Amino acid sequence: MKKITIFLLATVLSVGVFAQEEKSKLTWGGYGEVFYNQVEGANGKLDVNRFVVLMGYKFSDKVSLLSEIEYEHVNEVYVEQFYLNYKLTDNFNVRGGLMLVPMGIINEYHESPVFNGVDRPSVDKNIVPTTWREIGVGVTGKFAEMPLSYQAYIFNGFKSYDGTKGYIGGSSGLRGGRQKGASSTVNKPNLSLKFDYYGVTGLKLGLAGYFGRTQATDNVDMLDGADVGISMLGLDARYTINRFNARGQYVYTDITDAAAYNALANKDLGSAMKGWYLETSYNLLPLDKEQELHAFARYEQYDTHAKVDGITKNNAYDRNELTFGFNYHVAKGAVVKVDYQIKDDATANSVKNQFNMGIGIMF
Amino acid sequence: MIKLLSIFFYLLPSFIFSQNGNLPVNVENKLQKELKEHFSNYHNKSLVVLDSKTVSLLYDDTDVLYTLKDAFSTTIGYAYIGKSKSKVSYFDYVVIFDKNMIISKVKVLVYREDHGFEITHKRWLSQFIGFNSSQSILFKKDISAISGATISATSLTNAVNNVLQCMHQLKLTKVI
Numbered sequence: 001m002k003k004i005t006i007f008l009l010a011t012v013l014s015v016g017v018f019a020q021e022e023k024s025k026l027t028w029g030g031y032g033e034v035f036y037n038q039v040e041g042a043n044g045k046l047d048v049n050r051f052v053v054l055m056g057y058k059f060s061d062k063v064s065l066l067s068e069i070e071y072e073h074v075n076e077v078y079v080e081q082f083y084l085n086y087k088l089t090d091n092f093n094v095r096g097g098l099m100l101v102p103m104g105i106i107n108e109y110h111e112s113p114v115f116n117g118v119d120r121p122s123v124d125k126n127i128v129p130t131t132w133r134e135i136g137v138g139v140t141g142k143f144a145e146m147p148l149s150y151q152a153y154i155f156n157g158f159k160s161y162d163g164t165k166g167y168i169g170g171s172s173g174l175r176g177g178r179q180k181g182a183s184s185t186v187n188k189p190n191l192s193l194k195f196d197y198y199g200v201t202g203l204k205l206g207l208a209g210y211f212g213r214t215q216a217t218d219n220v221d222m223l224d225g226a227d228v229g230i231s232m233l234g235l236d237a238r239y240t241i242n243r244f245n246a247r248g249q250y251v252y253t254d255i256t257d258a259a260a261y262n263a264l265a266n267k268d269l270g271s272a273m274k275g276w277y278l279e280t281s282y283n284l285l286p287l288d289k290e291q292e293l294h295a296f297a298r299y300e301q302y303d304t305h306a307k308v309d310g311i312t313k314n315n316a317y318d319r320n321e322l323t324f325g326f327n328y329h330v331a332k333g334a335v336v337k338v339d340y341q342i343k344d345d346a347t348a349n350s351v352k353n354q355f356n357m358g359i360g361i362m363f
Numbered sequence: 364m365i366k367l368l369s370i371f372f373y374l375l376p377s378f379i380f381s382q383n384g385n386l387p388v389n390v391e392n393k394l395q396k397e398l399k400e401h402f403s404n405y406h407n408k409s410l411v412v413l414d415s416k417t418v419s420l421l422y423d424d425t426d427v428l429y430t431l432k433d434a435f436s437t438t439i440g441y442a443y444i445g446k447s448k449s450k451v452s453y454f455d456y457v458v459i460f461d462k463n464m465i466i467s468k469v470k471v472l473v474y475r476e477d478h479g480f481e482i483t484h485k486r487w488l489s490q491f492i493g494f495n496s497s498q499s500i501l502f503k504k505d506i507s508a509i510s511g512a513t514i515s516a517t518s519l520t521n522a523v524n525n526v527l528q529c530m531h532q533l534k535l536t537k538v539i
Contacts, residue, residue, distance in 0.1 A: 027451040056451035061475070066451065085477070093477060109511055140477055147484050198481045201490070202507040238510035242503060247510070287504045332517070 029054035031111040031362040035118055038355040048074050049358075062087045078180060080133060091144050096137040098181040102151045102194035103208045103234045104128045104249045112360020113335045116281050116296040116327050119356060122319070123275035123302045127251045128234065129175040135184065138192070147199030156181075157190040160214035161226045166265025168214065170317055173253070173273050173304045174230070177214060187221055188213045190230070202241045206249075208234040225260030228269070243283035245294070250276040252306075259310035270317070271309040275302025281327070292329040296339075297322070303346075318346035325356075335360045386427060386444060390455050393472040394444060401459055401468055402440065404433040411441075411539055413529075428529075430539060438462055441539065443530070447522040449515045450478040456519060458526045464496040464534060469523060479515030487516075491523055496530040 032051035038044040052070040059065070064087075068080040083097030100108050106115060106124035110131055115121070124130040138153030158177030159167050162185075168177040179185070190212025197205040209232065216226035236249035251274065258271040281296035303318040325339025337358045343351040386394065398405045408429035426445045433439050441460040446453050452475040459468040469491040471483040481487065490506045500506060502520040509516045533539045 024453070029451065054451070058452065064452075064476070087475075090474070114513070142480060147481075147486065149480070196511075198484060198509065199486065201486060202509075204481075204510045240503075240508045240510060287501055 025058040027056035029363055033112040033358055033360040036357040040352040052080060080131060092141040094139055098133055098135050101132045101134065101155060101192050103210060103232060104251055105236045105238065105247060106130050107132050111362040113333055113362045116279060116294060117298060117323050117339050118337045118358040121277050121298065121300055122321055123251060123277050123300050126172050126175065126304055127253065127273055127275035127302050129178055132178060133180060135181045147197060149196045151194045153192045154189045155192050156184050156186045157188060157212050158214045159185060160216055160228055160261060161220055161265050162217040163220040166267040168269055170268035170270060170304055170314055185215050185217050187215055202239055204238045206236040223264060225257060225264035228258055228261045229256035243287060245281045248278040262311055268311050270305040270307060272307035273304045274306045290331065294327040296327060297324040315346035320344050333362045390472050394457055397457060397470055398431065398442065402431065404439060405431060406434040407432055443526045445522055447518045449476050452476040456522065458523055464530055466491050466494045468492065479512035481509045481512040482515045482519055494527065496527050496534060499527060500524050
């Protein structure tokens with residue numbers, strides 16, 4: 001009897017230990033946001049803008065999976081990230097799968113509590129098509145003993161044309177061309193690079209590049225103008241000291257063969273796009289409080305027709321926005337947001353301003 | 364005999380994972396390298412037994428504290444090795460104290476994920492140097508935040524605060 005008791009006890013203990021080990025291999029997380037957008041003089045919009053469930057799994061000390069399943073507007077489902085990471089050394093990883101393209105700040109750091117304002121910055125929507133992700137392979141890591149990290153990937157590119165429809169265009173640039181890893185077509189690889197410097201305490205500087213061509217489907221890829229060349233360059237900076245934060249970024253995109261594409265697909269894609277913003281915020285609550293109340297202001301300017309070739313420049317695409325408001329972090333990872341956006345463009349017409357409220361979470 | 368063997372095999376994992384001061388090999392190697400670099404006169408270390416009687420504060424079962432000795436067995440400092448959470452994984456860190464219980468170095472021994480690795484940078488970690496066991500550290504004031512590494516930076520700051528409290532308690536109860 002005694003032996004049986006010991007046996008049972010040992011079993012319970014061992015199972016407990018193994019269960020603990022199993023548990024630490026699997027990580028759950030998530031983020032999401034619910035919006036209320038009120039454009040001046042129009043009906044408001046209420047939206048569960050996104051809810052994302054993150055799942056990570058460690059197959060071994062070296063091999064891990066990161067995945068995110070995203071619901072947008074309640075009923076659109078995406079796999080937002082799904083990649084396998086192989087850690088070869090402390091400073092060097094190889095990874096492959098569906099990954100985020102490192103460009104600017106928000107595309108990689110897009111969880112609601114980590115940026116100010118209900119909506120993501122417009123530059124990170126129309127110039128950098130956040131959330132920009134494609135299937136690819138790459139390496140990441142840091143230079144030993146140096147405060148410098150790198151990422152380098154070969155990604156699938158944007159889809160531009162399929163014989164009936166052009167996916168990229170004037171107003172929102174490359175945004176409509178994102179293939180997001182969904183039965184995507186590929187015939188030309190794209191190179192993506194990012195370097196981040198963090199050697200000055202409180203400061204992070206990023207330099208990103210993206211070079212390649214868009215993809216066209218098999219039936220039309222031989223046509224002149226079915227694909228365009230893209231060179232994108234991004235600079236970003238984030239600074240934080242005590243209760244003060246500042247961030248800014250500048251992104252320039254050069255597009256070749258836009259004239260041929262516009263003629264073929266009947267679109268108004270610019271041959272250069274650029275955008276920048278500058279944002280400052282200040283936490284109004286003392287630092288020893290768990291809660292934080294950030295008052296912020298952001299000025300953005302972006303033009304998806306910075307240059308045009310063979311088409312008329314549309315001044316309505318030369319836009320600017322002043323966004324100001326509050327981000328109230330009621331607990332770490334839970335934020336209530338309220339802001340107002342004053343919008344304008346280079347035409348004589350007035351652009352409607354917008355009021356926004358929202359909640360955001362991340363865990 | 365078979366029963367005895369099976370008991371042995373069932374119990375084996377519990378022994379392996381119990382707190383006995385044995386660090387995983389990679390953590391131990393990095394710790395040894397760090398201690399030799401940090402103290403020119405470092406000779407060996409001896410385990411301080413942590414239990415709920417000696418430390419009423421919360422600490423993890425896998426945390427390990429060593430008294431560091433020179434060749435004449437004189438105490439030259441302390442090393443507290445713990446684990447803390449990063450975004451989707453955890454990392455191992457060591458807080459090295461001098462013999463007066465003042466932090467002389469904090470180092471991340473093993474960092475396991477891509478997000479938040481900036482906390483492993485020497486200059487950022489040097490902000491912890493000089494705090495003693497009766498102080499507490501305020502994130503964003505004493506230790507600057509790192510954009511894109513908030514979770515790991517907060518996590519390590521909280522962990523070091525816990526270590527300080529733990530050391531303070533051990534000092535009060537004259538365990539060390």
